[in-house]
Each structure stands twice: as structure tokens, then as C-alpha cells.
Amino acid sequence: MVYTQDTRPVRHGEELDVNKLERFLRQKLEIPSGDMQIRQFGAGHSNLTYELSVGEEWKVVLRRPPMGPVAPKAHDMEREFKVLQSLHPVYPLAPQPYLYESGNLIGRPFFLMERRDGLVFDHSFPEGVDATEELGRQLSETMVDRLAELHSLDYRNTSLKDMVKPDGFMERQVHGWMKRYEKARTDDVVSGERLKKWLADHIPTSKDASIIHYDYKLNNAMFSKGDPSKMVGLFDWEMTTVGDPLADVGAAMSYWIQQDDPELLKTGLGKPPLTVREGFYTRDEFIHRYAEKSGRDVEDIDFYVTFAYFKLAGIVQQIYYRYKNGQTEDPRFAGMHVFVNHLIRHAEETAGL
Structure with a gap:
């Protein structure tokens, strides 16, 4: 939202x-x-x-x-x-x-x-904001830095410690989303069996656990009207848990679309996000700054990004399943199966399959 x-x-x-x-x-x-x-x-x-x-x-x-x-x-x-x-x-x-x-x-x-008050950057710059490459760079930096800040918090000092089970997080995520995808699968989306096997065979060993937002993207953040590069709010905490912070980075990268991405990846959820504009970080630049700010080893990041595309395919398929079964009439959902199939193919490419 x-x-x-x-x-x-x-x-x-x-x-x-x-x-x-x-x-x-x-x-x-x-x-x-x-x-x-x-x-x-x-x-x-x-x-x-x-x-x-x-x-x-x-x-x-x-x-x-x-x-x-x-x-x-x-x-x-x-x-x-x-x-x-x-x-x-x-x-x-x-x-x-x-x-x-x-x-x-x-x-x-x-x-x-x-109710917070501020600017949200989604498909276009808000009215009155100078659409400069410098602002794109500043927004990118802020997005990285606030994510690294979240991951630096000690969840054991919050009541989250009683709500989560960080051990075995990635195993549960990978196999859990395979089951969710299969349960929501319709006859017009691919099975993704080759991708699912690759994911199951390449689950990395998580080195640490942190609070993760798990739906971290530019249009879930709000920025100051006085200083558009300053974040003043972050929303959509539905998926938040404690787990592998690189899974959070991977999920963020599945939404962080860049200029040279395939057209369907840019438009699968609507108009292309602002991150395709000049000045905004590429995914590699985002990941590099995150590694610097967090001090974490990002050697296995390709796995996390691949899994993020599969997880996003599962989320979109659950929405499409509701539409196809008459549980919602929202016309935005009518063609989502096309995007699901594209996400599975894109994840296979990211995995080198």
C-alpha cells in the first residue's frame, strides 16, 4: 500500500x-x-x-x-x-x-x-519537486541507509523476540513459498519446477538475523516536503519478521527496477517506478552501498535476488488466484498471470538456468 x-x-x-x-x-x-x-x-x-x-x-x-x-x-x-x-x-x-x-x-x-504527512515517490515526481538526477541519487542513498539502519537494530530488545523464530528462516521461506505458489497456481501459469529445484539446492547458510521489513520499496516510504531526500515514514509492515537481512535486500531489489530491465519487468505492476530514471542507483550500486553501510558479506546476493523474484511471483499469483476465482473484481488483476510467468522466467535467468 x-x-x-x-x-x-x-x-x-x-x-x-x-x-x-x-x-x-x-x-x-x-x-x-x-x-x-x-x-x-x-x-x-x-x-x-x-x-x-x-x-x-x-x-x-x-x-x-x-x-x-x-x-x-x-x-x-x-x-x-x-x-x-x-x-x-x-x-x-x-x-x-x-x-x-x-x-x-x-x-x-x-x-x-x-497518518503521516509527506511526499511519496512512485511513478513520477510529486508536483513541485525538482526532478533532478541529484535527487534520484539522494533518494537511493537514503533508501539504502535506512534499510541498513533497520538491520542494525537488536530485535532482542523488542517484543518481536517473542513473535519470531529466526533459526532456519531461509529454509522455511523457500519451501513455504513453493507451497504457496503451488496452492495458488492456475492453469495459465508455469510450474516453475526447474527454478524451485535450483532454489532448494542452493539455500545459503544465514550468518545472522535481524529485523527485516520484507516489502521495502520506494513507494512504501514517505519523504519530507522540506527536504525530499529525508525519509519521514515507512509503511506496509505486514511481512516484517526477524530473519536473514540479505533476504530483505533481495526483496528490495526485486522491486528496484532499473532502466535496462525488460519492459514487462518495468510495467508488470503498472507504470515503471522512478528508479528507472537517470540518477537512481542500479541494483549493483544499491547492493554495494548496503555492503559498505552494513559491513555484511553480500557474496551470495544472487540467490537472494533470485528467490525474491520467485517470492514476488507467488505474491502476485495469490492476488491473481483471487481474481480468477471471482473473489475480487478489481480490473488491475486481470492480466497478472502474464507477469507471474515473466517473473519465473526472469528468476531463472538470474539463477543462470
Whole structure:
């Protein structure tokens, strides 16, 4: 999900009962007088995210799972809420969570968190921002540095230590995503058997464990209006856990599209991201700076990037599966099987198959 400054009217079929929500929230929170309004953040392909507001004084963000059946253990609102509770005090880029509701109110669990204000860089530069190569370089540096900063935190000093099992992380990830891909597979996507065998045969030994965001990409970050190179928020903590930090770097690189990438890789999730522009780091430059900032050995990074493409294929396939089975009517999902097949082929190329 992307927290841009722009919201829009709620999509048909994804409405919330504003009167029921307002009555409930006024019992739990201090909210100024006035009518509550609900608008929706329009981007994102997974959880549904809304802005609740009363005038200009009070604004919060509500996160809930998508409509229809969801994959087991996916879209766990309570877990994401607890992750934010753990991280916000030690990593202030994570927004402050306010409350969690288990599902009795709107039929699905949801949580509320603070609404941050700033710039989001997605497919184009925000209005009023000078689109310079220098800014592209600064944004790239900031993205690397804030990721290395997250990985430097000691998870044992947070309540995450009671929520995670870092031992055997990569083995669980590789075999877990193989199962998820197969369970969500439709007859118009490839099996990926050759790639899955390569991944299973090349799992590296993790050298350490850290807090990982695991959905780290430019449009999940927010930057200062006064200094567009300064990050002021980081969102979408649904996949956050403790595990191999290089898996986080690999996942980030699967979203970090560069100018010479195949066209379908650039456009598989919509318009090409800003990272294809001059000035932004290449993946190699990103990885090199991460190695310098973190002090970590990145010798096995090709495995992690290959796995990240496969994992992304699995995520996209789960979305497409819901569309093909009539669980969502969002037209953005109609051709996602094409992107899934391309991701599998691209991962095979990255693996040298």
C-alpha cells in the first residue's frame, strides 16, 4: 500500500459503515466534534487502506484485509499491529499504531495508525519537486541507509523476540513459498519446477538475523516536503519478521527496477517506478552501498535476488488466484498471470538456468 497525499472515494464493494465506525471509535479515542469522512488510498494490491478524518484536525489510517477469502496466515492485522507496537519506539519511521479490532465491528479485523504527512515517490515526481538526477541519487542513498539502519537494530530488545523464530528462516521461506505458489497456481501459469529445484539446492547458510521489513520499496516510504531526500515514514509492515537481512535486500531489489530491465519487468505492476530514471542507483550500486553501510558479506546476493523474484511471483499469483476465482473484481488483476510467468522466467535467468 502507498500512503500518498491523494485519496479518492472508496471503491465500489469496498465501503465501510462510517456510522458504525464513528460510534465505536468515539468510545475508544479522543476525536473532535464533526462528521467523520472515509476516503481510500488508491494504490496497492493487497490490504485495503483508508483515511478516516474529522475536518482537518483529526486524521488516521485504517488497514484491513482484502475482500473475499485470503491465503492462510496472510493479511494478519493483529500481527502487523503488534509489529508496529514493537518497532515504533525504536524505529520512528514506523507509524504509531492506535488500536486493533478483531473483526466483530466490520466483519474483518482492522487496526488504526497515525497518518503521516509527506511526499511519496512512485511513478513520477510529486508536483513541485525538482526532478533532478541529484535527487534520484539522494533518494537511493537514503533508501539504502535506512534499510541498513533497520538491520542494525537488536530485535532482542523488542517484543518481536517473542513473535519470531529466526533459526532456519531461509529454509522455511523457500519451501513455504513453493507451497504457496503451488496452492495458488492456475492453469495459465508455469510450474516453475526447474527454478524451485535450483532454489532448494542452493539455500545459503544465514550468518545472522535481524529485523527485516520484507516489502521495502520506494513507494512504501514517505519523504519530507522540506527536504525530499529525508525519509519521514515507512509503511506496509505486514511481512516484517526477524530473519536473514540479505533476504530483505533481495526483496528490495526485486522491486528496484532499473532502466535496462525488460519492459514487462518495468510495467508488470503498472507504470515503471522512478528508479528507472537517470540518477537512481542500479541494483549493483544499491547492493554495494548496503555492503559498505552494513559491513555484511553480500557474496551470495544472487540467490537472494533470485528467490525474491520467485517470492514476488507467488505474491502476485495469490492476488491473481483471487481474481480468477471471482473473489475480487478489481480490473488491475486481470492480466497478472502474464507477469507471474515473466517473473519465473526472469528468476531463472538470474539463477543462470
